[in-house]
Amino acid sequence: MDLHEALKKYFGFDKFKGLQEDVVKSILKGNDTFVIMPTGGGKSLCYQLPALMKEGTAIVVSPLIALMKNQVDAIRGISSEYGIAHVLNSSLNKTDVAQVKSDIEKGITKLLYVAPESLIKEEYIDFLQKQTISFVAIDEAHCISEWGHDFRPEYRNLKNIIEKIDDVPIIGLTATATEKVQEDILKTLGMSKAKTFKASFNRPNLFYDVRPKTKNINGDIIRFIRQHANKSGIIYCLSRKKVEEIAQVLQVNGVKAVPYHAGLDSKTRVKHQDMFLMEDVDVVVATIAFGMGIDKPDVRFVIHHDIPKSLESYYQETGRAGRDGGEGYCLAYYAYKDIEKLEKFLSGKPIAEQEIGNALLQEVVGYAETSMSRRKYLLHYFGEDFDEVNGLGANMDDNVVNPKKKHEANKDLKILLEVVKKTNQKYKAKELVNTLIGKVNALLKSHKTDNQPFFGCGKNQTDKYWMALIRQALVAGFIRKEIEEYGVIKITEKGLKYIENPTSFMMTEDHIYDENDDSSIITNTKSNSAAADEVLVKLLKNLQKSVAKKNGVPPYAVFQEPSLDDMALKYPITIDELKNIYGVGEGKAKKFGKPFVELISKYVKENDILRPDDFVVKSTGVNSGLKLYIIQNTDRKIPLMDIAKSKGLKFDELIEEMQRIVYSGTKLNIDYCINEMLDEEQQEEIFDYFMESESDKIQDAMDEFDGDYDDEELRLMRIKFISQVAN
Incomplete structure (x- = not known):
């Protein structure tokens, strides 16, 4: 049968897509x-069609049961033979296994989907040795590589197992792979002579957007979803706990959403997946367990509540948007704090794994903080050049739509390239930056770099500036990262020519995401303040100062700035509405709220303002149980460490929870605990500081006291202070 006839017969298509025919x-x-x-x-058609055309059974190795089930159902749908495709994994009972074996022996089964763990079993290997196998396809082949974003150790052994079964062709398939990962896959599968087909990674219909992650992220997400009402979307979070929390917040705010993660039983997972596919719900909140092989073509947005661990993960997860070629909005919320959490998590792993993990994380930081075209940055990571002026989808990202300032950096680029050359091209980005700014560390000392005349030649700029320049020089092709020594920077032919003959190089200024202490429970929400009514904000600030004066407390103890911004966004005109403002609880609203709602009410009338009264993010009440527990147990003078343990919280998480309680207007008495740490004089000194300071930031207090008190003591004293003077 002719290839196109087979395509039409089995799949109903008249023509192949992209590289499919060649593959x-x-x-x-x-x-x-x-x-x-x-x-x-x-991708899947690439091995399904030849499997249906060739004699024997093709083995397809796949990492996820849900993915196998989807594909088997799809193949069964195009044939009258139920046994044309089977799954062989841990979900089958003995009768099922016997049926699968019988269909393979009769030559009915063309595609056998197996998990790598199942393929190891001696009984299956013995059985498959006696059958006619057409080829072995390894889907999600990046799982083989430690440099891949979803490494599975059992994948490393696949080559040996395949050799035991039969000497057949191997097909490796992946939706994402950097050069390093590609090399690793080919080497591990022993297929160095394989014909390689690489399609373009550019998805021109996807819009890429990275926004600062604020404390009001739930409100930001709900606002975004309401702007995309009745459209399908996926929200990715890194933890199961966060998945459950966000799904609940969405539900109570009228969004049809379900959670999906590996901690749910398989029945619930299948049910939630089907609800999404059948459009009974609009949004799935998920860990990365969701989406591999989910073939829903009209997902209109993918939101990353937490930035992923690698750009491969990010690319694959955003790739689930707009598969039909229609609109696809990819929104990631970024805070450097999340990166630090991931680094902390890595620190418990073996050194080799830590190095890989950290290298991958730095690429994510680069993508999130860059001010150049995000599409160009992303495609460069996958070894593809992109023309940011004429390329397809060139205007589809936040940095291109809102271009950042550029400045001439030809002198700095020349300095950077010379330092790469003079240090014999043996350093990674971090060491190069340290050399430029003159910061000594053990590695630089061991190579005596700190004694060189060029050491510190770039100290007129910050480390962040040089890191941004390195990223832009990489994408521009003046330097490259060595694959074998992952992350070591080498100079290219183009870079060497540039040293001889520098031309103009316009450098885009990177975003600076605030990494400072946000120890006051509410941080300034950039995304909110932009949309707030500036005139009203001014009036509210004046009122905040006069109310503070009248009560003899600092202005931040009345309401914090983001709360004022939120008031100027939502115009609350009753005490009940004020309670729903960001960072304002019942206690605060009752104590200070009256003049504020009166001012807003008058302002709204005078200016004929249409209030967005439908937009109030309701809380799930999850925290109210915890809040009550903390209040009751501090009243009973239970040690704070015991309260934290009994609720499965880390100590700093408990402190954060207590801060939340007092900042929203409820009193907490923790004198019993503070008295054990600080004497009366010390407490008075810190109390007076907070009373006179314009800021409640812990870092400012640390600087003021110059190490006399530690972070924990200051945080607990701030809780006591706010509790006494503001509530």
Whole structure:
């Protein structure tokens, strides 16, 4: 049967998409074949069609049961033979296994989907040795590589197992792979002579947007979803706890949403997945367990509540938007704090794994903080050049839509390239930056770099500036990262020519995401203040000062700035509405609220303002139980460490929870605990500081006291202070 006839017969298509035809031909010829094709590019057809056309059974190794089930159902749908495709994994009972074996022996089964763990079993290997196997396809092949974003140790052994079964062609397929990962896959599978097919990674219909992650992120997400009402979307979080929390917040705010993570039983997961596919719900809140092989073409937005651990993960997860070629909005919330959490998590792993993990994380930081075209940055990471002026989708990201300032940096670029050359091209980005700013560390000392005349030649700029320049020089092709020594920076031919003959180099200024202490429970929400009514904010600030004076407390003890911004966004005109303002609880609203709602009410009338009274983010009440528990137990003078343990909280999480309680207007008495740490004089000194200071930031207090008190003591004293003077 002719190739196009088979395509029409089995799949109903008149023509192949992209590289599909070339890949299918290669497999039919019996070549080892390696396919790198982005999500939505039609990877699965590449091995399904040849499997249906060739004699025998094709083995498809796949990491996820849900993914196998989807594909088997799809293949069964195009054939009258139920046994044409089977799954062989831990979900089958003995009768099921016997049926699968019988169908393979009769030559009915063309595609056998197996998990790598199942393929190791001796009984399966013995059985498969006696059958006719057409080829072995390894889907999600990046799982083989430690440099991949989803490494599975059991994948490393696949080559040996395949050799035991039969000497057949191997097909490796992945939707995302950097050069390092590609090399690793080919080496580990012993298919160095494989024909490689790499499709473009550019998805021109996707819009990329990175926003600062504020304390009001739930409100930001709900606002975004309401702007995209009745559209399908996925929200990714890194922890199961966060998935549950966000799903609940969305539900109580009228968004049809369900959670999805590995901690739910399989029945619930399947139910939630089907509800999403059948459009009974609009949003799935998920960990990365969701989405592999979910073939929903009209996902209109993908939100990352937490930035992922690698750009491969990010690319694959955003790739689930707009697979039909229609609108796809990819929004990531970024705070450097999240990166620090991930680094902390890595610190318990073996050194080699830490190095890989940290290298991958730095790429994510670069993407989030860059001010150049995000599409160009992302495609460069996957080894693809992109023309940011004429390329497809060139105007589809926040940095291009709102261009950042540029400045001439030809002198600095020349300095950077010379330092790479003079240090014999042996350093990673961090060491290069340290050399430029003159910061000594053990590695630089061991190479005697700190004695060189060029050491510190760039100290007129910050480390952040040089890191941004390195990223832009990489994308521009003046330097490159060495694959074998991951992360070591080498100079290119283009870079060497530039040293001889520097031309103009316009450097884009990076975003500076605030990494400072945000120890006051509410940090300034950039995204909110932009939309707030500036005139009203001014009036509210004046009122805040006069109310503070009248009560003899600092202005921040009345309401914090983000609360004022939120008032100027939502115009609350009753005490009940004020309670729902960001960072304002019942206690605060009752104690200070009256003049504020009176001022806003008058302002709204005078200016004919239409109030967005439908927009109040309701809380789930999850925290109210915890709040009550903390209040009751501090009243009973239970040690704080015991309160934290009994609720499964870390000590700093408990402090944060207590801060939340007092900042929203409820009293807490923790004198019993503070008295054990600080004497009366010390307490008075810190209390007076907070009374006179314009800021409640812990870092400012640390600077003022110059190490006399530690972070914990100051935080607990701030809780006592706010509790006494503001509530």
